[in-house]
Amino acid sequence: MEEKVVIDKLKEFHGHICPGLLIGYQVSNIFLREFKKPKDEEIVAIVETDACSIDAIQFMTGCTLGKGNLIIRNYGKHVYTFINRKSRDAIRIALDFEKAKNFDWSKGKIPPKDMFNIKRMKIKRLPRKARIRESIRCEMCGEGVMKGKEKKFKGKIICAPCYKSLLRNSKNL
Known part of the structure; x- marks a missing residue:
């Protein structure tokens, strides 16, 4: 072209x-x-x-x-x-x-x-290929999050944004 x-x-x-x-x-x-x-x-x-x-x-x-x-x-x-x-x-x-x-x-x-x-x-060490993983449900917002990217908080599975929100709010208590 x-x-x-x-x-x-x-x-x-x-x-x-x-x-x-x-x-x-x-x-x-x-x-x-x-x-x-x-x-x-x-x-x-x-x-x-x-x-x-x-x-x-x-x-x-x-x-x-x-x-x-x-x-x-x-x-x-x-x-x-x-x-x-x-x-x-x-x-x-x-x-x-x-x-x-x-x-x-x-x-x-x-x-x-x-x-x-x-x-x-x-190159001796290659970057990893993209991984496709299943999604699991965030127990706080209900949205899907890729397995391995979730956080655990008081026994609950939550996504990173919800986890950050919990941390922010706990500092204000």
Whole structure:
């Protein structure tokens, strides 16, 4: 797909064009030149930001929060690591701070490939695959909560928000 078409589709998906989206666009292009677009969960992306770039990565690479192959470790850094689960090959793509500082972001330009530091590596320990577990009922609010995410309070099974509410209210007593 040609660049303009992809950018237009990204804009439609994200809502607007911004520097973060264009960073994600270029990061995704770098990744896709190294690896093929994953069919499902064979590639995992670990992103070190919660910025707009994530939307481009989800849209272009197929790594998504819902499938569990997009992991957010929000360190506030434009650093993106893609790992092939089978081969354990990985690529770490980091926005170069000095080059980014001197780039004119106001024009809606795509940052050039040389604005990123790229490191290829082998990964020893893979991130866990997403787990699907049954839901159980919170005895306080009645809503379902994934097994393993529940809390126990005075013998009752409760969800995390209800547990936090109980803790807040107990401090006010």
